[in-house]
Amino acid sequence: MKYLLVTSLFILTSCYRPPPSQQSCNFVISKDSQRLHWNKEFPIKLHIDDSVPEIAYPAINRAVMAFNDVIKDHQVFVFADDSYATIYWRNTWNRAIPNEEAVTTLNFIGSEIYKATIEVDAYNFSFNYDYTDVFIKVDLESLMIHELGHVLGLAHINSSGSVMYPTLNSGEIRRELGIVDINDLECGY
Numbered sequence: 001m002k003y004l005l006v007t008s009l010f011i012l013t014s015c016y017r018p019p020p021s022q023q024s025c026n027f028v029i030s031k032d033s034q035r036l037h038w039n040k041e042f043p044i045k046l047h048i049d050d051s052v053p054e055i056a057y058p059a060i061n062r063a064v065m066a067f068n069d070v071i072k073d074h075q076v077f078v079f080a081d082d083s084y085a086t087i088y089w090r091n092t093w094n095r096a097i098p099n100e101e102a103v104t105t106l107n108f109i110g111s112e113i114y115k116a117t118i119e120v121d122a123y124n125f126s127f128n129y130d131y132t133d134v135f136i137k138v139d140l141e142s143l144m145i146h147e148l149g150h151v152l153g154l155a156h157i158n159s160s161g162s163v164m165y166p167t168l169n170s171g172e173i174r175r176e177l178g179i180v181d182i183n184d185l186e187c188g189y
């Protein structure tokens with residue numbers, strides 16, 4: 001029995017091959033050259049922390065719908081209390097890069113994401129929640145679409161037609177996924 005076990009372990013080890021490198025499709029790539037992706041079925045459970053003011057809810061909801069309306073035939077995100085992804089509103093900000101409107105942190109093992117955290121910098125920035133202050137403030141809906149793209153594993157891309165463009169200036173609006181974003185997500189999921 002002992003001999004058999006050792007033998008089977010040896011066979012498993014000798015049969016292991018690293019997976020072939022994947023095309024990035026603008027996803028973050030893991031050390032073993034795989035696209036980061038969720039280890040759960042869609043929809044990804046998203047929770048709005050109590051720190052987020054209610055005035056922000058409609059813009060967050062519209063950002064979620066931007067994904068749910070265009071990606072294949074299923075929901076991408078659903079609001080839930082027992083979440084894997086959480087949005088926090090930060091009224092203090094001690095990070096090294098002060099001009100970030102928000103930061104998304106992914107927890108993953110290998111190439112599988114199991115947790116995501118979005119933190120909105122409400123200390124250094126003020127936000128437009130609909131269309132009233134859009135020319136002088138950061139458009140929250142556009143910002144949330146970008147961060148939710150990160151939640152799914154997308155990286156930045158220097159394409160003006162993408163919600164994953166690295167910067168969002170005050171007054172800029174990017175409230176719809178671009179063709180490039182839709183193609184990338186369909187490649188990754």
Ligand SMILES: [Zn+2]
Pocket residue numbers: 146150156166
């Ligand atoms: Zn970003």
